[in-house]
Amino acid sequence: MxxxxxxxxxxxxxxxxxxxxxxxxxxxxxxxxxxxxxxxxxxxxxxxxxxxxxxxxxxxxxxxxxxxxxxxxxxxxxxxxxxxxxxxxxxxxxxxxxxxGDDEVDFDTILNKPLPKVPLDVTFTAHWLAIEGVQPAIPQNPTPADAKSELLSKRLKATANATGNDQVDVKPLVKHVLSKELQLYYERITEAVVSEEERLRYQAYESLRSDPGLHQLLPYFVQFIVEKVKQNMRNLVVCESMLCMIQALLSSPHLFVDPYLNQLMPAIISCMVGKRICENPKDDHWSIRDFAARLMALVCQRYGKTYHTMQPRITKTLLHAFLDVKKPMTTHYGAIVGMTQLGREVIRTVILPNTKTYADNILREPLETPNTIKHLEASKCRDALADALLKLIKEDRQAQADEAEQSMEDVDDVDDETKAVVMEKIGDIVGQELLAKCTQKSALTPILEAQV
Structure with missing residues (x-):
């Protein structure tokens, strides 16, 4: 030292x-x-x-x-x-x-050396891999002929494998490889969400909601949800589990769900407007449809500014299901609660003008029939329409911030003339239900001023 x-x-x-x-x-x-x-x-x-x-x-x-x-x-x-x-x-x-020591350098040797090649300039190019799911025909992307030949080869291999040829090597659909830990996690989560134990299901949802590092598993979870909804459209428990799983994925701050909305939305809407999502019509499938409607509205609210056409397309789909007389009333109920969750403008422009016609042509006969199932379904649709109009009334009153703030109990009662106008606007079937829940005249202004 x-x-x-x-x-x-x-x-x-x-x-x-x-x-x-x-x-x-x-x-x-x-x-x-x-x-x-x-x-x-x-x-x-x-x-x-x-x-x-x-x-x-x-x-x-x-x-x-x-x-x-x-x-x-x-x-x-x-x-x-x-x-x-x-x-x-x-x-x-x-x-x-x-x-x-420094080496001695001969200048003649250096000067007589040939000059090096001029390096190429650094350039950057950009191209679209896909536009709304469609690959553009550009040199950087595979041509349609190449894609067709690749698809044909995959079909031939799948056919040969189905006939019992064990020598066929089928390529995996996904090129990236998952670690053993992620594979084990995927198996445990998928087993837990369809388990009969409520504790395991809640733990799986909480793990999906909070755990980081699941972005590689997101496409597999989306595919799992879509397949389970397709295969179990009459299993109420599985449909509810898949909706809860979608809610957990949407709530995770670590996952980028935007590219998979086009796969998740059909699963949500199927649980909302499906003809039958349970074996017994007396089961409480109405709450599942309400849950799906809230989840659909959450997606529209969160991603509506990014994807401008998403909410109008969903509204158009629900309107067609609502006005189709060939559809069952379970589908009508899902369409009504779905449009109700989309906000007061959808209620004002879509539900309100069609309430009277729908009630007179579709609800009147089932409400008077002795068949308990049909009567129950018609009652649910009637209540859903009344709740939608009541939501319109409440949101309109909240939006009027410049007027006197007063509760619905502090205004005058509905007179006979007002009742007659309400009956004329939305019909007696839904009108009676609405007047039973809202007994103040000034609160009914959105209904009285509606252009039906």
């Missing part, structure tokens, strides 16, 4: 003399030498760590440079060379100093 300090002191004195500081004081040199010695030991210790982590027993220049980078120091130490270093000896201030 003392020898190293003396060498450092000698070097510092030599550097000071070259900088124009003759005969620097020994105390200053010793203090500076101790600091330099500490810094050198620190750099060497860091370099040894890099050497050990690299599974080597010989310290290299790269280790020293890595240690300097860790200390936010520009790596200026040394250079790498495959040739052995040849040190030369010189004497300064009665001390021996060893240095690496």
């Amino acid at each position: 003392a020898k190293l300090l003396s060498i450092v002191v000698t070097l510092l004195q030599s550097i000071a003399e070259t900088c124009g500081i003759p005969n620097p004081k020994e105390d200053y040199s010793n203090a500076l030498a101790h600091d330099v010695d500490y810094r050198l030991q620190e750099i060497i210790q860091e370099a040894v760590k890099f050497m050990r982590h690299s599974k080597r027993t010989r310290l290299t220049v790269d280790d020293i440079n890595a240690a300097l980078r860790v200390r936010n120091v520009e790596p200026l130490y040394g250079f790498t060379s495959g040739d052995p270093l040849r040190f030369k000896k010189t004497t300064a201030n009665m001390s021996d100093i060893y240095y690496v």
Whole structure:
């Protein structure tokens, strides 16, 4: 250690003399030498760590440079060379100093060398892989003929495999490989969400909602949801589990769900307007349809600004299901609650103008029939229409911030003339149900002013 300090002191004195500081004081040199010695030991210790982590027993220049980078120091130490270093000896201030000599270069040899090739300019190009799911016909993308031939080869292999040829090698659909941990996680989650134990299902939903690092599994979860909904349209428990699973994926801050909305939305709408999503018509499938409607409205609210055509297309689909007389009333109920969740403008422009016609032509006969199932379905549709109009009334009153804020109980009661107008606007079937829930005249302004 003392020898190293003396060498450092000698070097510092030599550097000071070259900088124009003759005969620097020994105390200053010793203090500076101790600091330099500490810094050198620190750099060497860091370099040894890099050497050990690299599974080597010989310290290299790269280790020293890595240690300097860790200390936010520009790596200026040394250079790498495959040739052995040849040190030369010189004497300064009665001390021996060893240095690496510079090679002599012949200028004629350098000048006579041919010039190197001019490097190519750096350029960047961009192209669309797909536009709304369709690959554009550009040179960077495979041609339709190549895609067709690839699809044909896959079908031939699948057919040969189905006939019992064990020698056929079927390529996987996905090119990236999942780790064993992710595969095990996927199996455990998919088993838990369809389990009969409520505790396991909630733990699976919470894991999907909060765990990071699941982006590689997202397409597999989406495919699992779509297949389960298709195969279990009459299994109420499975449909509810899939909706909860979609809600958990949408709630996760670590997942980018946008590319998979076109696959998830049909599954949600199927659970909402499906003809039968349970084996027994007396089961409480109405709450599942309400849950699907809220989930659909959440997707429209969150991603509606990014995908402008999504909500209008969903509204058009639900309107067709609502006005189709051949559809069952379970489908009508899902369409009504779905459009109700989309907001007051949809209620005002879509539901309200069609309420009277729908009630008179479709609901009147089932409400008067002794069949309990049909009567129940018609009652649910009637209540859903009344709740939609009631929601329109409440949201309109909340939107009128400039008027006097008063509750619905602080206004005048509905008179006979107002009741007659309400009956004329929306019919007696839904009108009676609405007037039973809203008994204030001023609250019925959206209904009274509607252009039906």
